[in-house]
Amino acid sequence: MRLKDKVAVITGAGAGIGRETALVFAREGASVVVADRNGVAAQETADLITQEGGKAIALTIDVAKGEEVKRMLEATVEAYGKVNVLFNNAGTVAQGRVEDNTEEDWDEQIATTLKSVFLGCKYAVPLMREQGGGVIINMASVAGMMGITNRAIYSAAKGGVIGLTRAVALDHAKEGVRVVYISPATIETPSLKQRIESSPDPIVARKAFEDRQPVGRIGKPQDVAYAALYLASDESAFITGSGLVVDGGMAV
Numbered sequence: 001m002r003l004k005d006k007v008a009v010i011t012g013a014g015a016g017i018g019r020e021t022a023l024v025f026a027r028e029g030a031s032v033v034v035a036d037r038n039g040v041a042a043q044e045t046a047d048l049i050t051q052e053g054g055k056a057i058a059l060t061i062d063v064a065k066g067e068e069v070k071r072m073l074e075a076t077v078e079a080y081g082k083v084n085v086l087f088n089n090a091g092t093v094a095q096g097r098v099e100d101n102t103e104e105d106w107d108e109q110i111a112t113t114l115k116s117v118f119l120g121c122k123y124a125v126p127l128m129r130e131q132g133g134g135v136i137i138n139m140a141s142v143a144g145m146m147g148i149t150n151r152a153i154y155s156a157a158k159g160g161v162i163g164l165t166r167a168v169a170l171d172h173a174k175e176g177v178r179v180v181y182i183s184p185a186t187i188e189t190p191s192l193k194q195r196i197e198s199s200p201d202p203i204v205a206r207k208a209f210e211d212r213q214p215v216g217r218i219g220k221p222q223d224v225a226y227a228a229l230y231l232a233s234d235e236s237a238f239i240t241g242s243g244l245v246v247d248g249g250m251a252v
């Protein structure tokens with residue numbers, strides 16, 4: 001088991017990539033804290049894990065609120081005694097060009113997708129330093145690495161995640177705290193399915209998403225979960241400040 005005796009906190013683990021990663025981490029021996037602002041969905045993920053014989057608890061938290069992120073980490077230490085891995089995965093996708101987006105759209109996107117990562121790092125670093133180390137995985141996107149149409153604010157937030165990851169990694173490299181990011185391309189999650197199904201022509205919309213990746217398919221949540229597993233495990237002990245691009249070749 002690659003995460004035996006580790007404790008992992010995963011935000012946005014009530015659905016999509018976060019849920020899949022929670023299941024994979026638990027199968028590899030981690031005790032998992034499933035955090036999501038949708039408490040029912042978080043509990044469902046935790047139940048799926050315990051039904052398989054794994055260990056998990058669910059927490060209802062909004063990652064855009066500092067007090068709640070702090071509480072999430074305190075509750076983890078209370079339940080399992082430590083925090084080895086924090087996966088700052090939760091995020092939302094604001095669509096549109098700058099002229100379409102409002103100031104409120106900007107504030108909300110930055111809060112859920114970039115400030116949340118700042119808060120996770122801010123409160124996890126001291127705990128990890130005190131216990132002798134840990135890993136923080138931040139969810140970026142190919143949108144933070146290359147231009148993508150109709151995703152102006154989202155791209156800014158994800159580019160910010162990559163910059164923040166590099167800086168925090170350097171600040172804490174000597175303390176045993178590794179900070180890394182994952183940049184996926186299009187992944188088949190409930191939110192993506194909903195976007196495809198609500199488009200004027202779902203078949204055309206799906207094909208357009210498939211064609212964006214040189215490998216010719218949309219990614220699966222497992223594709224990202226296994227990248228996260230490697231980064232969370234001791235196998236990646238010499239990696240910090242950089243990331244894994246899980247994109248079927250899109251950013252190449």
Ligand SMILES: NC(=O)c1ccc[n+]([C@@H]2O[C@H](COP(=O)([O-])OP(=O)(O)OC[C@H]3O[C@@H](n4cnc5c(N)ncnc54)[C@H](O)[C@@H]3O)[C@@H](O)[C@H]2O)c1
Nearest residue numbers: 012014015016017036037062063090091141186187189191
């Ligand atoms: N799906 C993709 O194609 C794709 C591609 C690149 C990056 N990503 C990133 O991966 C992450 C997960 O995406 P997904 O597609 O699995 O999303 P999803 O919408 O399927 O699931 C996201 C989960 O996060 C939770 N969440 C949202 N805002 C929250 C908040 N403020 N506090 C706590 N929980 C919150 C939601 O309740 C939901 O359960 C996001 O950061 C996203 O930007 C996704």
